[in-house]
Amino acid sequence: xxxxxxxxxxxxxxxxxxxxxxxxxxxxxxxxxxxxxxxxxxxxxxxxxxxxxxxxxxxxxxxxxxxxxxxxxxxxxxxxxxxxxxxxxxxxxxxxxxxxxxxxxxxxxxxxxxxxxxxxxxxxxxxxxxxxxxxxxxxxxxxxxxxxxxxxxxxxxxxxxxxxxxxxxxxxxxxxxxxxxxxxxxxxxxxxxxxxxxxxxxxxxxxxxxxxxxxxxxxxxxxxxxxxxxxxxxxxxxxxxxxxxxxxxxxxxxxxxxxxxxxxxxxxx
Amino acid sequence: xxxxxxxxxxxxxxxxxxxxxxxxxxxxxxxxxxxxxxxxxxxxxxxxxxxxxxxxxxxxxxxxxxxxxxxxxxxxxxxxxxxxxxxxxxxxxxxxxxxxxxxxxxxxxxxxxxxxxxxxxxxxxxxxxxxxxxxxxxxxxxxxxxxxxxxxxxxxxxxxxxxxxxxxxxxxxxxxxxxxxxxxxxxxxxxxxxxxxxxxxxxxxxxxxxxxxxxxxxxxxxxxxxxxxxxxxxxxxxxxxxxxxxxxxxxxxxxxxxxxxxxxxxxxxxxx
Numbered sequence: 225x226x227x228x229x230x231x232x233x234x235x236x237x238x239x240x241x242x243x244x245x246x247x248x249x250x251x252x253x254x255x256x257x258x259x260x261x262x263x264x265x266x267x268x269x270x271x272x273x274x275x276x277x278x279x280x281x282x283x284x285x286x287x288x289x290x291x292x293x294x295x296x297x298x299x300x301x302x303x304x305x306x307x308x309x310x311x312x313x314x315x316x317x318x319x320x321x322x323x324x325x326x327x328x329x330x331x332x333x334x335x336x337x338x339x340x341x342x343x344x345x346x347x348x349x350x351x352x353x354x355x356x357x358x359x360x361x362x363x364x365x366x367x368x369x370x371x372x373x374x375x376x377x378x379x380x381x382x383x384x385x386x387x388x389x390x391x392x393x394x395x396x397x398x399x400x401x402x403x404x405x406x407x408x409x410x411x412x413x414x415x416x417x418x419x420x421x422x423x424x425x426x427x428x429x430x431x432x433x434x435x436x437x438x439x440x441x442x443x444x445x446x447x448x449x450x451x452x453x454x455x456x457x458x459x460x461x462x463x464x465x466x467x468x469x470x471x472x473x474x475x476x477x478x479x480x481x482x483x484x485x486x487x488x489x490x491x492x493x
Numbered sequence: 494x495x496x497x498x499x500x501x502x503x504x505x506x507x508x509x510x511x512x513x514x515x516x517x518x519x520x521x522x523x524x525x526x527x528x529x530x531x532x533x534x535x536x537x538x539x540x541x542x543x544x545x546x547x548x549x550x551x552x553x554x555x556x557x558x559x560x561x562x563x564x565x566x567x568x569x570x571x572x573x574x575x576x577x578x579x580x581x582x583x584x585x586x587x588x589x590x591x592x593x594x595x596x597x598x599x600x601x602x603x604x605x606x607x608x609x610x611x612x613x614x615x616x617x618x619x620x621x622x623x624x625x626x627x628x629x630x631x632x633x634x635x636x637x638x639x640x641x642x643x644x645x646x647x648x649x650x651x652x653x654x655x656x657x658x659x660x661x662x663x664x665x666x667x668x669x670x671x672x673x674x675x676x677x678x679x680x681x682x683x684x685x686x687x688x689x690x691x692x693x694x695x696x697x698x699x700x701x702x703x704x705x706x707x708x709x710x711x712x713x714x715x716x717x718x719x720x721x722x723x724x725x726x727x728x729x730x731x732x733x734x735x736x737x738x739x740x741x742x743x744x745x746x747x748x749x750x751x752x753x754x755x756x757x758x759x760x761x762x763x764x765x
Binding site for chain 1: 522525526528529532533536539540543544546547548549550551552669670671672673674675677678681682685686689693694695697698
């Protein structure tokens with residue numbers, strides 16, 4: 225299979241995103257504002273209640289800041305374009321082209337994510353003096369293995385996130401009304417992935433459920449590795465669990481996609 | 494003038510009739526959105542519950558009071574969502590060139606934005622009322638005529654505060670093409686930071702939420718009056734400040750509307 229066209233798709237998506245210069249400022253600005261707000265929130269909660277679950281205030285601010293930066297990556301919803309294509313019927317033309325549509329969408333997502341990564345750098349650098357104003361700071365990873373594990377875990381999280389978005393977009397083959405369902409899943413995921421509140425703060429029963437779901441692979445896994453909540457064997461197990469979910473969801477997403485595709489081909493769009 | 498008023502009124506009645514017909518036609522859609530609304534507020538309340546179970550001290554506010562704070566916010570916010578929700582479509586209308594269509598019709602452009610038939614039903618307002626009834630029971634709210642007056646004023650004023658901020662963002666789209674990030678951050682400021690009592694934050698955040706984006710007037714200040722929280726640790730303000738919500742709503746709306754007229758003139762002037 226020739227992958228060169230897909231590399232080109234990714235490059236084009238990167239350049240396309242890069243044309244919206246003004247949006248880079250508002251996006252980085254919005255991350256910084258949220259970093260500021262969340263660190264004041266956590267500082268206030270810790271001042272009133274003390275540290276909980278063995279997570280120091282410094283670790284918590286690091287966690288919250290990195291979660292906001294990860295939002296930039298996971299916020300890219302490249303698969304959403306499928307909804308538009310099905311709605312307008314242009315998906316039929318895409319099927320005639322000698323390319324794989326999911327792979328094309330993936331390449332586009334990679335390109336967009338590449339541009340999101342570029343924005344993370346100024347957002348992170350500018351958050352240092354901002355947090356410094358509040359006598360807080362972003363801690364480094366808890367060690368060399370943690371740093372590597374974090375990168376691997378974010379990579380797995382990125383793939384997982386893409387496949388979840390793809391499944392939602394594929395549902396458009398059956399119903400046009402996926403928008404509501406999609407944001408519903410997003411809201412549930414925002415809570416159960418640990419992006420707003422670390423899962424360690426959840427009450428016991430709910431915590432067990434949240435740890436067992438795939439959403440935990442998005443924020444909880446990489447951030448647990450980064451702040452040193454997981455070490456040694458736990459890192460390996462955590463990455464393994466992410467990979468297992470990824471394989472399962474990949475399988476489901478592909479099966480779902482093929483059924484959707486057949487629907488269009490058989491019915492003639 | 495009376496003629497223009499009558500024209501707007503009949504168009505507005507037609508708008509709600511169409512909304513109702515859309516609801517009858519797309520029942521599945523209605524239930525999906527209803528489920529979404531319930532999940533949305535359920536997740537928010539769930540997050541508050543999780544936080545309060547681990548961090549029970551919120552500067553002297555216990556969970557029933559924090560729950561009440563959210564319920565009060567919901568009243569103003571959902572009133573805004575019911576009547577002014579489509580203001581969020583302005584950036585799309587401008588970007589896709591559909592906004593120009595509104596300028597050639599003999600009705601006020603803002604009115605037309607707010608009366609685009611779609612999938613708008615007052616279901617969220619009903620949910621807000623149910624949540625509020627539960628919350629006022631949880632805090633044993635003392636009912637009197639002044640309680641009723643304050644609640645009505647806080648809800649109306651709160652809706653106008655919410656709408657004024659949305660209107661300012663919408664107006665910015667006459668100058669800036671992509672506003673998603675800004676909208677998102679203001680939404681987060683509104684959703685995440687009105688959940689807890691203002692007194693837990695530092696000075697910069699308090700000033701921002703009280704006087705720049707005055708979301709604190711939607712729930713925090715009226716709640717301190719209703720719950721008799723006259724003395725807050727580390728934060729002093731006039732305990733009657735909660736009565737000012739309608740004034741803040743009117744002032745911010747007047748400012749937002751002037752800004753909107755300015756943006757509209759600029760848009761028509763350049764003909765872009």
